[in-house]
Structures are given as structure tokens and as C-alpha cells.
Amino acid sequence: MEDSLNTLSHKDHSSFIAAYYSNERRTMLENGDVMPALLLHPDHTKAILFWEKLDGTYAIITLESQINANNKSEWNVSHSWITKQPSST
Incomplete structure (x- = not known):
């Protein structure tokens, strides 16, 4: 994760x-x-954070970079859910 985030601008990194x-x-x-994993899209506009929960389900959070009202890039949570099996998003 740290290596991938080093390619983001300082403002994108903070967001x-x-x-x-x-x-x-x-x-x-x-x-x-279990320790989370992060998948970062090559163009750095989307990321998926996921981990296995103690009960065997999976927590999945999708993060997306979007342009805010000030016309600046900002990362936000677009989806979050818990599922019995991981699936593609």
C-alpha cells in the first residue's frame, strides 16, 4: 500500500x-x-479494501476518487458491505 500511495500527490494522499x-x-x-488487503486501480481512481472477519464473512469497502464541488480530486467511500463470499465489483 505504501509504495502505491507514494505515487499519489500530497493532496490525493491525504484524501x-x-x-x-x-x-x-x-x-x-x-x-x-484478518489483516486487510488493498487493491488499487492502476489509474489511481478506485480502490477496494477488504478483509476476512472472524466469523468467516468478508468486509468490502470501495473507495473512489471523484471531483468535488471545488473542482478538486477527493477520495470517498462509494460502497461498503459484508458478504459471505468475496465477489468482483
Whole structure:
């Protein structure tokens, strides 16, 4: 993750970190969950964060970079869910 994030601009990096540590992640992550993984799209406009939960389900959070009202790039959580099996998004 760190190597991939080094290619983002400082503002994009800060925005990405804020989205990564979002309220959705905090509420879904529990003691006993397996360490999360991150898939970052090659063009750095989308990322999927996922991990296996202690009960065998999977938590999945999709992050997307979008242009905000100030015409600046900003990362946000676009989807979050828990599923019995991981699937493509």
C-alpha cells in the first residue's frame, strides 16, 4: 500500500488516507478480523479494501476518487458491505 500511495500527490494522499480510515471501516473492523488487503486501480481512481472477519464473512469497502464541488480530486467511500463470499465489483 505504501509504495502505491507514494505515487499519489500530497493532496490525493491525504484524501485517500481519510477515506481509508473512514467511519465505515471503523464500524466494520472488529477484534479477530484478518489483516486487510488493498487493491488499487492502476489509474489511481478506485480502490477496494477488504478483509476476512472472524466469523468467516468478508468486509468490502470501495473507495473512489471523484471531483468535488471545488473542482478538486477527493477520495470517498462509494460502497461498503459484508458478504459471505468475496465477489468482483
